[in-house]
Amino acid sequence: MKASWVPVPPGSDFTLANLPYGVFAPAGTPQAWRVGVAIGKHVLDLAGALGAEVFTAPSLNAFMAGGPSVWADTREQVTELLSEPRSARAVRAHLHPIADVRLRLPIEVADYADFYASEHHARNLGRLFRPDGPSLPANWKHLPVGYHGRAGTVIVSGTPVVRPTGQRRTAPDAAPSFGPSLRLDVEVEIGFVVGVPSALGTPVAVGDFAQHVFGVVLLNDWSARDIQSWEYVPLGPFLGKSFATSISPWVVPLSALDGARVSTPIQEPPPLPNLAESEPWGLDLRLQLELNGQIVSRPPYAQMYWSPAQMLAHMTSNGASLRTGDLFASGTVSGPDPGTSGSLIELTRAGTEPLTLPDGTSRSYLLDGDTVRITGAACSPDGARLGLGEVIGRIAPPIASVPPK
Template structure:
């Protein structure tokens, strides 16, 4: 039997009762607080559940309470929204999404960005290092990643100012300075840590769901010309640190059970701490729109490394986790040209500009361009669940 809510949920909605993603919203004239999306509404959790942990402008305090509590709250919200008898008490806690402002859903502790799509890594390798093997020797032995700037993770809708910086064309003898001319997106999936861990104690792959609270969409804006000049030998820095956008809704792991799939076949045996004991690949289909027209449909299920493997790797050296840690998958690119998660790949480094569905071509982002990333996945009861969207518009360099 398909579970349904007494709250009307349009057929195309991202937010059926099988989803129940968490966010932070500001009602007209009210203070920011935690809510759950249902159809075209958001449920004020402090009001509906009478728990002050939700009367805050961030999910962190609730996320820190741990998996058992997350499951209790999810069960309670499901009951409230599906049992007509709760309607009289719960309905006053609903706000129309159209009437509220969605804010940054959590305070970011550390931000790590992985690089776990084989197709993306190989595409970038071919373009950045044309004379070498596209994948580095370590790539299939460990999920390559690096730390990004937590302080510039911004909520969906924040304008993205085109960054200035140093860039050196291959034939130039010295770098020049100015606005990035190769401004790009990276369509990624983000994982939000709820409960931390102790310094010195690795988190086992099997404990993934004890620590990770939920999933969001990430656009890791990238200035390819700045990145290309700066990134050797210590990795990306200013080419990435100007902004990273996240979607306002955090989809709980429990909403994604039906989306779990096996990751791609491995070419060779993995070291013990990375061996899959449970499948945490996710059958999530992303869509990238430029100025309203879809330009790509990256398939998350093609990612070589799962989020559980990323977590196990990130902590195997004893590095501790904190509530609010965000780690992103890396650009999601599938094997087909129409499945690439960056303009760098879609336009092959600018050599093959993308024909836009709305007319014209595009290699990299122009001022005024708006990029929106969405995603859907199979949910319980055969329904489709959605992730909302992460969007941002490019403002001219200052």
Template sequence: MTWLDLPENTPFGLDNLPYGVFSVAGAPERRVGVPVGDQVLDLTAAAAGTAAAFAPLLTGGVLNPLLAAGPPTWREVRESVREWLTEPRYADQLRPHLVPLAEVTTHLAFDVADYVDFYSSEQHALNAGAIFRPDATELPPNWKHLPIAYHGRAGTVVASGTPVVRPHGQRKPRGADAPTFGPSRRLDIEAEVGFVVGVPSTPGTAVSTEDFAAHVFGVCLVNDWSARDLQAWESQPLGPFLGKSFATSVSPWIVPLAALEHARVAGPRQDPVPLDYLRTSEKWGLDLTLEIRLNGHLVSSPPFATQYWTAPQQLAHLTVNGASLRTGDLFASGTVTGPERDQRGSLLELSWGGREPFALPGGLTRTFLEDGDEVAISASAPGPGGTRIGFGEVRAAVVPG
């Protein structure tokens, strides 16, 4: 129970309590906040007003100090917020620190240290292979032995709502004699799930799959924008560079792992059995349902539970060579794609490489993104008692270069 008047079936109930950073009109100072129902609790002010021991961690307008504090402090903060919102004796003290969600401006919640993007959906890998190599029927030979990834550019990870400028670069269409330079003609999205690291690790020390929850604070949504024509030409032989590094959008609210206990499921059966460092005894698949909307129209609903490699396996592989974790590291799942046509997580797949335009309302069609298009990715997960845990959305519009 709570003294708040929460909307029925709100995705931001007391079993969720994600964290973000916001400001309000006329007050540019950034505050740490927790959305609950259709309001945001100013956690910076609430912690100071209740003289909470963790209040100093919330004064910098960014989540990094809280992220670095580790699981005992994460639990303390979460338990305190739940107590404040359920015990009537706090109501009068906290009401002044509640702001309508519709009136806040959200910001990038944490300073991103490093960004790594994986390639962990078997269906996406199979689809991409079939699109680019129609005669290919198999995955790359290493795909089921290790989680493939590329190291992205932390400086171009941006907050939801930040316009995405159409990137320029070299592209060489199939059959052309030479490359040309200009704006990408095959601008795409990738619907992904991101994991935010809190506790760092020591350089030269691998992090095991069993230590996942000791380092990772929570989960967000990611749109890993992709210029497919730039990517195809430059990725010979190395991986993504300019085709990816221009923008990666992140949702404003970071859902803590503690809110996702009812969403945890066993990952897919892995064959062959992974090497020892990639094995885990815990269930860390997540039963998330994503929704992709293009100009407000639902075009796909990818299921995250089908991902072949889980987040603990990705973290273990990321560090097994001794690479260290830093507070604010972000690693993303790679495109989330299910087996059905309406579960594809990129326009590359939805249009099958541009060869099969898909329909939008009003008789419109798309293969890749046009200037002015707006993409919104949202997600939810099971919570206790039939509730749903909401992630909000990551949204951005394409503007001309």
């Protein structure tokens, strides 16, 4: 494996095998947004290093629209620049310490959809909400269940999350009331970023996944469980989800994850032909959820029932088109063992078994001032670690409602 002449500390998320893309502004030029690649503790300014105008942009969209051949050529060029010592003198001028730059949302989000692809998560919630009925809906093992969110409320890591307000019902026989959510939750997820669009009316086949998807991000689908539980019948999540979705600032290229590909769990009954996979698109990703600096869960993405290729195929099976910048997410990542669930509603059994934190406080759901951090890494067959960075959010108090005139 090649090594970089740029110093890469041991355990760094951003090695030469990774090279994730982001959008940054150098120190002293707060609005000079440009595309960069992370390596160790630095970011390489691609506009300066490669001289391509497509990288002098406030998002990755124009570059992502170029497609797999452009992605592969760029990755090859960047790898050579960062691994060949003879390039160091010319390239060093275009390296910036990550600690000194500003990062922004890396993509201009076109559409945002979220799935429900973990069987363990779906069954956990089913047992909580339907103790006397089946834990899975009748359709769950036949198609990846999902919903559409709001592209305009996708935010970059570090952006405060304002506690949402809405209608909620505090008891089954109580009248609804309006106010701040009392059951604010997190959802540990992986997001997939679309680069190449598709034509309206033309479904995207499972086997064409890598021709359209550019890369992955860490994602937190913040959820107001009380608002959600009151509104979701019969049409599903709406205001309980649409107030904020946080993503990491670095997009890890799909090609960097080749070594982490695994088969999904056995799918029974077998998927219908339009969802049948001929090659595995499960991913061995190890995720970690922290609340106020305390690790509370380690969800395993490798156990997800539906693969991202199946999600994409289902999302377009009715002829819906893809656009550059589309973002779709996996749904909460949860495993079968204690301490592997990706949401507080599971970890605390809907608030009945609160978590105890090192400072002696307990949490059923999030309080104002709480900070949530999600990290993750891919695991390749040779044991090499490839980091996904982090996505962080701090809960801010609700904005006071404006009284009617």
